[in-house]
Amino acid sequence: MEAFTVKVFISLALAGVLGLFFRLYNALVVKPEKLRSILRSQGISGPPPSFLLGNIREIKKSRSTAVKDSSTDTHNCAAALFPFFEQWRNKYGQVFMFSLGNTQILHANQPDIVREITTCSSLDFGKPSYLQREFGPLLGQGILTSNGAVWAHNRKILAPELYMEKVKGMIGLITESVDTLLNSWRSKIEAEGGIADIRIDEHMKSFSGDVISRACFGGSYTKGEEIFLKLKALQEAMSKKAFSFIPGMRYIPIKRNRDAWALQKDVRNLILKVVSERKELAAHEKDLLQMVLEGAKKSELSQEATDNFIVDNCKNIYLAGYETTAVSAVWCLMLLAANPDWQARVREEVVEICKGRTPDADMIRKMKQMTMVIYESLRLYPPVPVMSREALADMKFGGIHVPKGVNVWNLVVTLHTDPENWGPDALKFNPERFKNGITGACKLPHLYMPFGVGPRVCLGQNLAMVELKILISLILSNFSFSLSPNYKHSAALRLLIEPENGVNLLVKKL
């Protein structure tokens, strides 16, 4: 009997191992090859991938030998961060494929294909997220139409007064967060005898974190900040996860995974605690959390699914809105420091419009030079360098049959600096090109996409622009600044395009 049990056990274990082997073989070899052969049959080729890693090794090698973008006269992030794209494009043509681990990627930067991809809303490909449909208006993501109504993503018409009300609420909280930053710079300048060498990166992150905590959690924003710190740690732990491109690796209880799981649990518990406290208080704040809660109430989800929905939405907003805005502010201030003529020009505009008052919605709208500088900064240093979509069903773009499972990539940095579209000075900082808006700045405006385009366009785009304008206008009206000798220009690709060595500015009071 005992021998029989052992035999059954061994057979089951063998069947399990064999099953796992076939699953892995399918995921790592059969499926990727099937996708590649469908693309190959349409004349699309690319670098041959190696087992498990795909083309990761070539990418690393090409990056290590790339010329660094070390001058602030020309700005060529694409060449410094994605040199392999240029090599592959030269070798395999405009549209090519490559592999990251077992993920198959179709790189398609051709203008007509980009248009089709970014506007595609059929099936699940590029479908607007729940967040976007429901919360766009709260974040000021709306387009003021010619008759004064606001068209928002959920296609409800919001009254302009309501829209302005929301923007005003945001301006109040942004200004409070900027004040904290200005005070800390003033103290530093005094302590350092009139001129301070400030590493601005962490300051921008605290500012942006503060804004997003308040926007999300309103009155309970100190709790929001606690959640936020955990999310930051979680993001760091996730980026360290070894071999995360290997299927199933994230389920193996190695230390890094265990740390990430513990943080995930903490974040979940903290968010749900704020939610239950809020329910007890029957608070009805119109912050993002309240919108998420109302959205969850309307849906008929189980308790667990409701909790997941709330936690995921809060995480999304944090992760999407925090570093993106901070990094954009850092690049923009770096460019203003490197270009004193533009710094003076934007300051003059701010002084003229604000006349020493705190900027309000009307003043912000009038800041044209400021908008041009921010647009140009987002063109040369778009924090999100790639627009990536996964085909969740078989699809067709620009005549290419894209099978289910393939990821389609548009490389934003390359699109933003293509001389064909932007002219011979594409790599130069020249905000003047935006004097007639985005449409006047290039031949094909749909290729300018710092916030993405189409149905999944950034939900916090307007909030981010308002944040940047208030922050920069208050800095400009209080201080003058230049690049510190400690600043070493170089862009690095972490999760976002960031200054590799941070940005140091020499700041003095006006």
Ligand code: HEM
């Ligand atoms: C300068 C700052 C920012 C930049 C450059 C930026 C950029 C982007 C980009 C490129 C996307 C992807 C669009 C796509 O895949 O088509 C995105 C999505 C998103 N952004 Fe932003 N973003 C910024 C600020 C913010 C802020 C402040 C928030 C929230 C408060 C936010 C919330 C989101 C959300 C929720 C999404 C996902 C939308 C969806 O998938 O439906 N972003 N953002």
